[in-house]
Amino acid sequence: MGKSLEEVHGSVATQNKKSAFRRVLAFLxxxxxxxxxxxxxxxxxxxxAGGSQFGYTLxxxxxxxxxxxxxxxxxxARLGIVTQRDLAQASRETYSPFINYILYFLAEIAIAACxxxxxxxxxxxxxxxFDIPLIEGVLITVLDTFLLLFLINKGIRKMEAFIIALVAIIGFSFVFEMVFAEPELDKVVLGLIPSIPNEAALYIAIGIIGATVMPHNLYLHSSLVQTRKFDRTEKGIKQALKYNLIDSTIALNLAFFVNAAxxxxxxxxxxxxxxxxxxxIQDAHQFLQPLLGTKWAPILFAVALIAAGQSSTITGTLAGxxxxxxxLNLRIQPWVRRIITRLIAIVPAVIVIMIYGEQVTGKLLIFSQVILSLQLGFAIIPLIHFVSDKSKMKGFHIGKITQVAAWIIATTIVSLNAKLVYDEISGWIENAENPLVLWLTVVPLAIGFLALLLYIVFKPFIAKAKAKNYNHSPHNLTLKFSEKATYNKKDIAISVDFSEADENAINSAFELGGIEAKYTLIHVVETVGAMMYGENIQDHETTIDEKLLNEYKEMLIQKGFNVEIQLGFGKPGKVIPKIVNAGSFDILVMGTHGHTGFKDLLFGTTVDKLRHQISIPLFIVKK
Structure with missing residues (x-):
């Protein structure tokens, strides 16, 4: 699999920085x-809405x-730093192609909505x-496509500097707005104490939380941290995790300041x-000057809004x-990608504004947030599963307390977003002239998304339970090996699958070759990721299988046998013949599971597929 954002991957050096400040600065x-x-x-x-209705309460x-x-x-950030995979790549390596296509489609819709x-x-x-009509303003936004292309060609540090400048404009604009507004500081402090005055406040609180975490930001962050080049040692990874946490804390507190402002x-x-x-937004802008008594208040408000839109759209493109x-492992020119994404957003906006007028922009903004809400769980839940996986995270997995906190947050956000989506769909049905159309389209679609969400939530837990129950360790097999030789073969290949069939296969091979022969244990990883990416796969199953194969090797070497191992990837019926034909083996020994008839249809038969494709004798050992 290619590197995430390959044109800027590892382009910012962080090594050889003399002071701690410079090291931190390199990661910011x-x-x-x-x-x-x-x-x-x-x-x-x-x-x-929250401020105008309930003051500082929320x-x-x-x-x-x-x-x-x-x-x-x-x-x-942890996922990207440790695994060198972004969230989309990690999902592609974990789920089946069908599930991945759905997740990709949902992510694209969410990015278009954003x-x-x-x-x-x-x-x-x-x-x-500038008093430019709204439709013309929408069309002007196409031009930032070329701004993004210019920035990405200048390097990630130049783009980061540009975004930080826009964030600074937003921040300074609201500093002056605070000076003009003269807020009551005692009430601001009281507003930080949790309270919900009524149901209307609860609804707005749900809207604020629901609009907080953007799904595309989770994809984006796991990729952007890979633009830093650092030592891939345990110390280097720990340092990268620490400095990126500092980066996130500073940046997100600035975002909190803007939203609070x-x-x-x-x-x-x-x-x-x-x-x-x-x-x-238009009403807020209109009333600022007469209420605050200065023409600069609405001007700074509009400038901050343009800066917020411009900076967000650049990061949205990168996420796309x-x-x-x-x-999809599909690479196209960034400007083509940008034009496509921008047109998906502009076309519906122009059509709706032309038909219903400029007064519907608020409803369009809410509609975009509802679509984002639908997709949010499909990004958060896989992320928590991935960073909790010990083998995928190579020892840098999150602890139990962090896992519990993450699941509480995920449950809270997904539940609140589900309520938001439910309320919106209920409203559409109540106000629709022909609600049957919605019952036949939108409702089944929402139910389908719910089913997919539940699948993503529980699949890893079920997989872990099966792995625990399945005898998948050579220590549990208590294999008894024989050293008796009845027929002398010098180079013997043995197919193993970490089941009880291995004991008979290995003992039979030892009877053929004795203590003097060379033995090669062959195992094939059959996961979806292995079939697609071959030896480049780094999923949980591959890590475990490689570990178990090495344990077999060490166990047998200690008993005095000359043993090597070879790991293959894909379908055993295709991969084993390639490995065997490429080597100089005298014979291949395989154990079978002893199933016939219907079980052959269900589980498949590797023996039948490979026995006509190898150029050496095949010795089949029945269970």
């Missing part, structure tokens, strides 16, 4: 690209959301700042003046590239 960057997803235009509406929800985001983004929010946000900002601004202006129903290359 990826999380800033992630942080813009937490302050994109899709979040502004929920922050404005600030604690933003803080809790930020803590959740920090943990999940640190898990994403792009829709960013397009609308930028277009609204351009409209507010938007909510505080709404509370200090609209809530204080009894304007409890301001939820649209990562998802396509990771799931």
């Amino acid at each position: 960057g990826p999380a800033y690209l992630i942080s813009v997803g937490y302050m994109d235009p899709g979040n502004w509406a929920t922050d404005i 600030l604690w929800v933003l803080l809790m959301s930020n803590i959740m985001a920090l943990l999940l983004q640190s898990l994403s 792009d829709l929010a960013e397009v609308l946000g930028m277009a609204i900002g351009i409209n507010l700042l 938007i909510l505080i601004l709404a509370a200090a202006t609209f809530y204080r003046n009894g304007m409890f129903h301001v939820a649209e 590239q990562i998802v396509m290359e990771g799931y």
Whole structure:
């Protein structure tokens, strides 16, 4: 499998930095690209609505959301640093092609929905700042395709600097907004204490949490951390994990500041003046000047909105590239990828605005958040499974406490998003002229997504239980080996599958060759990933099989036998003949499981497939 974001993979050196500050500085960057997803235009509406309706009361929800985001983004960074795989690549190596195609489709839809929010946000900002009609503003956003192409060609550090500059513009804009608004600091502090005044506040709190973690950010972060080149030693990996946690903490706290500033601004202006129903970005912009008494307030608001949309759309494009290359192993020119993603977002936006007018932009933003909500669980849950896997993470897996915290966060976010989706679909059905169409399309689709989500949640647990029950260790087999030789063969291949059939096969081989012969133990990894990627696969099954094969080898060497091992990947019926024909073996010994008839159809018969393809005798040992 190719490297994630290959054109910038490992392009930033972090070694040989003399001071600790320089070492930290070398790792800083990826999380800033992630942080813009937490302050994109899709979040502004929920922050404005929360502040205008309930003042400072829901600030604690933003803080809790930020803590959740920090943990999940640190898990994403951990996956990329340790395994050198992004989330899409790890999924492709783990799930079947059918499941991966569905996950890819969902991820693409989510990125397009996120792009829709960013397009609308930028277009609204351009409209507010320059009085350009909204449709023309939407069309102008196509131009950032070429900006991204320019930046990526200049290197990842230049892109990070550009994004950090945009984040700084957003931050400084809201610093001045806070000065203009003069918020009540005592009430700001009280807002950090958890409380839910009523059901309406609960609904907005759900919206804030639901819009917090963006699924594309989890794909993006696991890839961007791989742009750093560091020592692949245990010490080097630990250092990379520590510095990336520092990076994430700083960047996401900046995102928290921006979101909190938007909510505080709404509370200090609209809530204080009894304007409890301001939820649209355009309305917020319109009322800032008369309420705050300065023309700079709405200008800075629009500038920050454009910066938020521009920075978010660049990172959204990178996420699209990562998802396509990771799931499909398909590489296309970045500008083609960008144009496709941008058109998927622009076309529906233009059509809806032309038919229904500019007043529907708020509903479009909410619709984009609902689509993001649908996809969120399909990114979070595989991520938690991957970073909890001891063999995949090579000893850098997360501990039990972190696992429990991650599952609580995942359950909370997915449950709240499920409620949001349920409420939206219920609303569509109630207001539809022909609800039967929705019952036949949207409802079955949502149920199908729920079934897929449950499959992704429970499949690894079921697989682990089966592996535990299946006798998959040579220590448990208590094999008894014979040293008696009845027929002298000098170079013997033995096919093993870590079952009880191995005992008869190995003993029979020893009877053929005795203590003087050379023995080669052959095992074939049959996972989906092994069939697709061959020896490049690094999944759990391969790691375990390689370990067990080495244990067989050590056990037999200690008994005085001359043993080598060879690991193959794919279908045994095809791979074993290739290995055998490429070697100089005298005979191949295989054990069988003793099943016939219907079980042959069910489990397959490797013997029948390979016996006509090898050029040496095949010795079959029945169980």
